[in-house]
């Protein structure tokens with residue numbers, strides 16, 4: 339459905355005779371884009387680095403064509419406020435003379451310290467809402483008589499297991515959400531007017547106000563469902579981003595998720611034979627996404643603040659530790675909305691709202707498939723200390739396996755960056 343809306347935008351642009359004529363195009367719940375924030379990045383990056391990040395990480399396959407013109411000394415970026423209006427970004431002449439932009443986060447420290455994570459602030463972001471919101475956010479299922487599998491509760495448990503271990507290693511740790519439920523102050527009903535607009539944009543004229551239970555086959559065509567999506571998917575993530583960027587200001591965010599295949603019916607879930615692992619860094623915008631003024635701005639902010647190199651560097655040891663602990667194979671994207679960020683195949687670049695809006699480096703974790711039978715059995719076994727026989731094998735609690743692997747990966751990462759010898763060998 340999102341694809342359909344983008345198509346609609348493109349058609350609108352064409353009907354007015356080109357990209358620039360269309361008035362500023364914004365994502366839902368966005369009122370304006372403050373392009374002047376990019377002034378802080380004037381002459382901070384060379385043309386070569388800008389082009390490398392654009393082509394290999396953020397806008398592969400020429401996705402920014404017609405929107406960002408890269409010249410010898412500057413990039414001209416369409417802002418869509420007016421057909422002739424561009425934001426002009428001046429490049430640094432060379433790396434040596436590049437000015438320094440100020441970010442609220444710091445890259446991994448190189449100075450030795452007593453504990454590997456001393457001086458590092460980490461925000462743990464347990465994905466989704468959980469609790470009574472699990473069914474609404476379509477992150478809840480179970481066979482009759484079983485414990486509900488709710489991603490939002492599982493991610494919170496992993497975050498709570500990780501936090502004290504990271505603190506013991508010297509980090510300052512904050513949870514973006516510390517209980518079940520939203521942190522956005524808005525209620526679903528607040529989004530009904532915007533939801534009606536969304537349905538009109540989708541070309542659905544004859545829509546109903548409310549749907550009739552989670553199994554209603556046409557719930558996607560109701561104001562209620564659209565409003566709920568704006569609530570838990572858009573407003574909630576925007577509020578988390580506001581908290582991360584203006585209050586917590588961490589050096590790194592770890593987004594905790596569990597993956598799944600479509601399970602169809604929440605009371606009679608379909609199981610998948612697949613069980614795998616992948617980790618996401620930010621990138622891989624499509625041409626359609628870049629036509630949104632706010633997404634183009636968000637991309638440039640991430641590109642220019644250089645969070646990519648740090649988030650990829652931190653992702654690799656975390657991925658390595660998760661591989662070792664879970665023994666899961668890599669997940670493979672075949673949908674074109676992600677590109678490999680590393681040759682081993684476990685780390686991909688993808689444009690998600692959370693890893694787009696969190697301005698600091700963000701490691702986004704997607705291990706396990708919750709509706710794989712073995713994973714499901716492990717979730718049913720709950721959290722416990724030590725090992726137990728689950729699905730025919732002695733295993734640790736899935737939550738502890740996950741949490742401990744991420745802690746081990748981060749410990750390894752910061753231990754390495756602080757080593758003088760390793761430091762010289764690094765890029």
Ligand SMILES: [Zn+2]
Pocket residue numbers: 465466489595596597
């Ligand atoms: Zn998730």
